[in-house]
Amino acid sequence: PSLESMANQSFGMVLGKGGADTIIRALAGMVTSAGGRIITSADVAEITVSGGKATGVRLSSGETHTATKAVIAGVAPKALTGKLLPGGSGNAGFDTAMQKFRH
Secondary structure (H helix, E strand, C coil): CHHHHHHHHHHHCCCCCCCCHHHHHHHEEEEEEHHCCCCCCCEEEEEEECCCCCEEEEECCCEECCCCCCCCCCCCCCHHHHHHCCCCCCCHHHHHHHHHCCC
């Protein structure tokens, strides 16, 4: 973060026309227009997996949400394979790479 801050100060920060959340709003619009749901500020306990594919999420409250096409997790790689996929992704090479990932 400190290196990024210095680079932003020295060279400027790249922002989309309309503000920093432009790409977020565009992506959210694409997801919802395709029939997807976006759930934010939820304490996810686990990404559910079946047949090597993400099938939904289980919240800490016990509530579950099923996905028909995709689960998008905005978390660090180690949290994905360490916490949210406690049994692993089903792909040992992917899991190892995520645990070794350095920011």
